[in-house]
Amino acid sequence: MKSLDTNRESLSSGYIGKVEVEYSVDGAPALPRDDRASIHHIPNSRVLQTSAKMKPGRNEFFYVVKRTECSLVC
Numbered sequence: 512m513k514s515l516d517t518n519r520e521s522l523s524s525g526y527i528g529k530v531e532v533e534y535s536v537d538g539a540p541a542l543p544r545d546d547r548a549s550i551h552h553i554p555n556s557r558v559l560q561t562s563a564k565m566k567p568g569r570n571e572f573f574y575v576v577k578r579t580e581c582s583l584v585c
Contacts, residue, residue, distance in 0.1 A: 516568035517548035523555065524576045531558045534565040 520530065530553045533539075539560040542549040548571070553559050 516566045518551055518568055518570045519545075519548045520551045520553060520570055520572045521575050522553050522572060524574045526553075526574070529557065533558065533560045534563055536560040536562060538562070 522530070532551060532553075539562045542551065542561050542563045544550065549563065549566075549568075551559055551561075
């Protein structure tokens with residue numbers, strides 16, 4: 512059985528609210544990956560467009576504080 516993908520959502524420090532990820536958008540960039548997850552750098556507009564296809568998986572949310580990620584789950 513194939514394991515589910517992990518999506519890491521990076522948010523501006525202190526942001527509270529909704530974000531939107533639009534998948535399979537022609538001409539949009541692919542999602543970067545690290546050794547274990549797809550990285551979603553959510554822009555200030557709160558709408559991320561990517562050419563990547565949506566995959567089922569687990570979401571991890573992080574605040575970016577001075578270029579360092581801080582997990583929202585401690």
